[in-house]
Structure formats: C-alpha cells, structure tokens
Amino acid sequence: MSLKQKVAIVGADETDRIGIIPDATPIMLHAEAARNALRDAGIEKSEVDAVLTCGISGMASTQLCEYLGIIPKYTDSTMTGGSSFEIHVEHAAAAINAGLCSVALITHGETGHSGRMRRGPRGGFFDPTLPAMQFEVPFGVGGAPSAYCMAAMRHMHQYGTTSEQLAEIAVATRKWAQLNPRAMMRDDLTIEDVLSSRWIAYPFHVYDCCLVTDAGGAVVVVGAERARDFKKKPVWVLGSGEASTHQSLLGMDDITTTPARYSGKAAFEMAGVTHDDIDVVEVYDSFTYTALVTLEELGFCAKGEGGPFVSGQRTAPGGDFPMNTNGGGLSYTHPGMYGMFILIEAVRQLRGECGARQVPDARLALVNGTGGTLSATGTLILGAD
Amino acid sequence: MAACGGASHKVTLVMSDYAKPLPSPSPDTQPFWDACKRxxxxxxxxxxxxxxxxxxxRFCPRCFSWDIDWRACSGRGTLYTFAIQYRPQVPGFTPPYVTAIVQLEEGPRLLTNLxxxxxxxxxxxxxxxxxxxxxxxxxxxxxxxFRPAP
Structure with missing residues (x-):
C-alpha cells in the first residue's frame, strides 16, 4: 500500500516575525504559526483532529493541544531534530490514510536566538549517563558545529572536497536570500569572504554555519478527498521516506554518509519520479556541508562528487539546480530545527507564491530534513497539480 | 590545552579543580572507566x-549476543577525523582545542581529544x-x- 498522493498540504505559513523575537516563547510561536497556517488554508481550529509537533519540553503534542484548546484523535511527538517535520508529514499521511484522523496540524516554534541562554550542551538533555554525556561531551563535543565539522573533515580527506566548494553553497544560498525580503542575511557575500572569515570549528568558517534565530512555522495536511476544498491549490505528498542510522557520530560506520540514502530512495520509489524530474530542491543546510553531503546521499550526484556538483554557482538563482530558494538556514532563518522552513518554502514554490525568487514552472519539489548529528532524515517529494 | 595532560606533563587534579564535564559511568560502562583509571x-x-x-x-549492537567480555586494546590507532574547535562548545574548554575520532587497531572508534x-x-x-x-x-x-605516535 503506497501513500502516494493520499494527502495534500493545504496550509503552510510562518510566524508573523522571524529572526530575533525577544518577546516570545517557543510555545507562543507554535500557536502563532498554527493560526497562520490554518488561516492560509481557510480551516477552522475546530476542524483539526490531529496534532504533530515536537520541541516543547515534556509531552510535546499533549502540551500543545492543551495550549491550543484541541482535543485530538491522533497525536505524534516524534522528535528527530531538524527532520521531525518532514517525518510528521509522512506520519500524518499514514494516520489520515488509515482513517484515524482527517485534518492534521504540524507545528514548530523555537527561540534559538533569544532563548539560547536557556540551553545546555546536547540540546538540554541532561541525563549524565547517556552515551553522549559519557563519550562526547567530556571531550568538548557539544553543539552541532563541534560534531558536523568532523564529518566534513573526513569527507574532505576522503573525497578531496574543498573549502571553496563548501563556500559555493554559502554564496549561492545568499543570492537566494537577497531575493527574499524576509531573509535575515542579505548583504553581498563572495567565496573570498567565506574563506577569509573566522573559524568556528575548522574546517568550518562562520559562513559555513547556519544562523541561530527565533521562528515558528506550521503546515496543515488533509486527505485527498478534501484536498481541493480549500483556498489554495493543494500540494500533494507524492513520495516520502524516513530513516535514522545513529545518534552519535560514533554510531556511523562511514561518517561521510547520511540516512538520506535510505529516506531519499524510499521517497523516489513511492513518487515514481526521477532526479531529473525535480524542479526545485530544498535540503537542510545547518552547514554548507550538510547540503553538500545530502545531495550525494539523495543521488543527485555520485558519492564524493558533491563538491564538483555545486561548483560554478550551480545552485544559485539562474543556475540549473535551484536549491534552498528561501535563502536557507545559512541566510534566511534557522531556529534550531529548521526542517519546517524547507517544507514551507517547497509549498510556496509549488504554489507559485515566491515572487522574485520563484523557480519558473516549479511542479515537483524535493524536501530533505536532517536532524541530530546527521542522524535522522525525512525526505518528501511534493507536487503541484 | 588547559588542564589536559599529555604524556610529557601528566597532571592529577582534585575534583574541584577540573572545570570540564565529567562522564557519569553507568553499570554497562563502568568496566571501561575502571580500566581507564588503571x-x-x-x-x-x-x-x-x-x-x-x-x-x-551489555550486548553486541551488531548481533545482539549478550556473550560479552572485556579485552585490553593496544591504545594505538589512526586519526579517522578531527576538528579544531575555535569556540567553547562545552563549558570548561578553552579554545582552540582538537576534537578527534580515533580508529583503533582493534576496530572500534573513540571520540577523544588530540x-x-x-x-x-x-x-x-x-x-x-x-x-x-x-x-x-x-x-x-x-x-x-590521544597524541601523535612516533
């Protein structure tokens, strides 16, 4: 049984403000994004019978349902970091297709910038006997940059990937941001600027690393039979896949891989499309490297060929591989679990709502979220009618 | 690196002087940490x-056998990957410091400092x-x- 085209995304929106929002808590951003996404769809809150969310302390979906005043038939607090929301779409599709619910609300809200003082190492999980607390944190590996850089280093060693090639992604993504008035970083950026910028964690320069912002987002998913009943044209979920291969870098047999090789394969098989069919690609760019390795793992190029693949500003506006068209986590916004925002951007591209950054005739989009330490991925292939 | 003793100047500190996070051994990891102490x-x-x-x-994550024992390793390996941390990612660390994943001769990898x-x-x-x-x-x-081997 396939979930191909069994559900559609009919609402998608962000909080009114993204970037630096000192006067909001995460759950406030969840609620505002939920209101905006439901308004985008033209669906009343009272119609929502499924809530999928994460990132709220404790019992995330239960807490949010209480906060919003929803008594759900179905909830899901699956937490796979930045890929959670792609995976929530697949889970919503399964639940709707099984008849467990009919209108699923998926929400995100984080104060990655304004709330940063409240966070600790490893995202606030403080069980001191967890493997990471015993075998990583005592050696100074804590936040994402301190881990992803070691994966990138091995990739550079093994495949000859260069800092210049990583910088290509930072520069191309900035060019998309310059077309997006809501993007946080819109100044000109050159490869030389990236290469001469300070180190965060060698081999990552500061411009290899995503922003740290406040933001929220939400989407609304309904079954196929209702998909055309709403204000905007439906964005179909044609293919989906999820996979996780490890939690820690130590759990990876080959540190230069990601589980996108599995989730991507599943999504392509379900959708029955090929790489050449995809018009726009929205992949998680917590770091330039994350996007580069994801393209390899999804099969857009051969393993190890990500560097040459992105060279020559191929992913920039006007290039033949439009990628991260909102300006990405690198230049648009990145509150911590960025996967909601690549999902929203794909919906907007397929609806043709993107103005100056619109990819012409975008009919098929691929979204790939990556969470943890390259740990868990969710891939979606979305299509317009 | 502050408070990190290489072989040339091994330092022994009392607990209150050690500013970095320490592992909390669990029953399944205690033999590893006990051996480190020796x-x-x-x-x-x-x-x-x-x-x-x-x-x-307590079990093998590959085959799920629970027939496990503990064996000494040589302490030799190669540097699988590394990074130079220029920002304090964890409290108590003074940048720059080198995080590393070492490929041991015996097969497994450890995350450590070089x-x-x-x-x-x-x-x-x-x-x-x-x-x-x-x-x-x-x-x-x-x-x-770990340190460079001759």
Missing part, C-alpha cells in the same frame, strides 16, 4: 562476532598514527586522550 584501554568484545565494539553495552600537537590545520592530518595518553581528571575519572 591506564588501560579495555573495550567490550563480542564472543559471538569475535569483534570489539564501542561504546559499551593533544601533544599544535592545534593547526597545517600540522594535523587524517589517518596519522596516534596513541593513547591518559588524563587523570579526578580521583575517580581518567580520560583516554
């Missing part, structure tokens, strides 16, 4: 697979030979660090 690198070994694994569990070498992109290379050195952080905890 300056021995001892890893869990699956008798069914005839292979080492890491991090320690010490006894200038933290510079010019001096550190993936696959360089390394060997264990011990940091006696407290009376209870000794950390396995």
């Amino acid at each position: 300056h021995e690198l001892s890893l869990p070994y699956c008798r069914a697979c005839a292979r080492f694994f890491f991090y320690p569990r 010490v006894g070498i200038e933290p510079s992109p010019e001096t550190i290379r993936c696959d360089m030979p390394v060997e264990v050195t011990w940091e006696d952080a407290t009376d209870e905890i000794t950390l396995p660090l």
Whole structure:
C-alpha cells in the first residue's frame, strides 16, 4: 500500500516575525504559526483532529493541544531534530490514510536566538549517563558545529572536497536570500569572504554555519478527498521516506554518509519520479556541508562528487539546480530545527507564491530534513497539480 | 590545552579543580572507566562476532549476543577525523582545542581529544598514527586522550 498522493498540504505559513523575537516563547510561536497556517488554508481550529509537533519540553503534542484548546484523535511527538517535520508529514499521511484522523496540524516554534541562554550542551538533555554525556561531551563535543565539522573533515580527506566548494553553497544560498525580503542575511557575500572569515570549528568558517534565530512555522495536511476544498491549490505528498542510522557520530560506520540514502530512495520509489524530474530542491543546510553531503546521499550526484556538483554557482538563482530558494538556514532563518522552513518554502514554490525568487514552472519539489548529528532524515517529494 | 595532560606533563587534579564535564559511568560502562583509571584501554568484545565494539553495552549492537567480555586494546590507532574547535562548545574548554575520532587497531572508534600537537590545520592530518595518553581528571575519572605516535 503506497501513500502516494493520499494527502495534500493545504496550509503552510510562518510566524508573523522571524529572526530575533525577544518577546516570545517557543510555545507562543507554535500557536502563532498554527493560526497562520490554518488561516492560509481557510480551516477552522475546530476542524483539526490531529496534532504533530515536537520541541516543547515534556509531552510535546499533549502540551500543545492543551495550549491550543484541541482535543485530538491522533497525536505524534516524534522528535528527530531538524527532520521531525518532514517525518510528521509522512506520519500524518499514514494516520489520515488509515482513517484515524482527517485534518492534521504540524507545528514548530523555537527561540534559538533569544532563548539560547536557556540551553545546555546536547540540546538540554541532561541525563549524565547517556552515551553522549559519557563519550562526547567530556571531550568538548557539544553543539552541532563541534560534531558536523568532523564529518566534513573526513569527507574532505576522503573525497578531496574543498573549502571553496563548501563556500559555493554559502554564496549561492545568499543570492537566494537577497531575493527574499524576509531573509535575515542579505548583504553581498563572495567565496573570498567565506574563506577569509573566522573559524568556528575548522574546517568550518562562520559562513559555513547556519544562523541561530527565533521562528515558528506550521503546515496543515488533509486527505485527498478534501484536498481541493480549500483556498489554495493543494500540494500533494507524492513520495516520502524516513530513516535514522545513529545518534552519535560514533554510531556511523562511514561518517561521510547520511540516512538520506535510505529516506531519499524510499521517497523516489513511492513518487515514481526521477532526479531529473525535480524542479526545485530544498535540503537542510545547518552547514554548507550538510547540503553538500545530502545531495550525494539523495543521488543527485555520485558519492564524493558533491563538491564538483555545486561548483560554478550551480545552485544559485539562474543556475540549473535551484536549491534552498528561501535563502536557507545559512541566510534566511534557522531556529534550531529548521526542517519546517524547507517544507514551507517547497509549498510556496509549488504554489507559485515566491515572487522574485520563484523557480519558473516549479511542479515537483524535493524536501530533505536532517536532524541530530546527521542522524535522522525525512525526505518528501511534493507536487503541484 | 588547559588542564589536559599529555604524556610529557601528566597532571592529577582534585575534583574541584577540573572545570570540564565529567562522564557519569553507568553499570554497562563502568568496566571501561575502571580500566581507564588503571591506564588501560579495555573495550567490550563480542564472543559471538569475535569483534570489539564501542561504546559499551551489555550486548553486541551488531548481533545482539549478550556473550560479552572485556579485552585490553593496544591504545594505538589512526586519526579517522578531527576538528579544531575555535569556540567553547562545552563549558570548561578553552579554545582552540582538537576534537578527534580515533580508529583503533582493534576496530572500534573513540571520540577523544588530540593533544601533544599544535592545534593547526597545517600540522594535523587524517589517518596519522596516534596513541593513547591518559588524563587523570579526578580521583575517580581518567580520560583516554590521544597524541601523535612516533
């Protein structure tokens, strides 16, 4: 049984403000994004019978349902970091297709910038006997940059990937941001600027690393039979896949891989499309490297060929591989679990709502979220009618 | 690196002087940390697979056999990957410091710090030979660090 085209995304929106929002808590951003996404769809809150969310302390979906005043038939607090929301779409599709619910609300809200003082190492999980607390944190590996850089280093060693090639992604993504008035970083950026910028964690320069912002987002998913009943044209979920291969870098047999090789394969098989069919690609760019390795793992190029693949500003506006068209986590916004925002951007591209950054005739989009330490991925292939 | 003793100047600190996070051994990892305290690198070994694994569990994560014992390792390996941390990612660390994943001769990899070498992109290379050195952080905890091997 396939979930191909069994559900559609009919609402998608962000909080009114993204970037630096000192006067909001995460759950406030969840609620505002939920209101905006439901308004985008033209669906009343009272119609929502499924809530999928994460990132709220404790019992995330239960807490949010209480906060919003929803008594759900179905909830899901699956937490796979930045890929959670792609995976929530697949889970919503399964639940709707099984008849467990009919209108699923998926929400995100984080104060990655304004709330940063409240966070600790490893995202606030403080069980001191967890493997990471015993075998990583005592050696100074804590936040994402301190881990992803070691994966990138091995990739550079093994495949000859260069800092210049990583910088290509930072520069191309900035060019998309310059077309997006809501993007946080819109100044000109050159490869030389990236290469001469300070180190965060060698081999990552500061411009290899995503922003740290406040933001929220939400989407609304309904079954196929209702998909055309709403204000905007439906964005179909044609293919989906999820996979996780490890939690820690130590759990990876080959540190230069990601589980996108599995989730991507599943999504392509379900959708029955090929790489050449995809018009726009929205992949998680917590770091330039994350996007580069994801393209390899999804099969857009051969393993190890990500560097040459992105060279020559191929992913920039006007290039033949439009990628991260909102300006990405690198230049648009990145509150911590960025996967909601690549999902929203794909919906907007397929609806043709993107103005100056619109990819012409975008009919098929691929979204790939990556969470943890390259740990868990969710891939979606979305299509317009 | 502050408070990180290479072989040339091993330091033993009382607990209150050690500013970095310390591991809290659990029942399944205690033998590893006990061996570290004796300056021995001892890893869990699956008798069914005839292979080492890491991090320690009561069972083999590969074949799920619970027939496990502990065996001494040589402490030699190669630098699978590394990074030079220019920002304090964890409280108590003074940048720049080198985080590393070491490929042990016996198969498993450890995440550790590379010490006894200038933290510079010019001096550190993936696959360089390394060997264990011990940091006696407290009376209870000794950390396995690695340094370039001759």
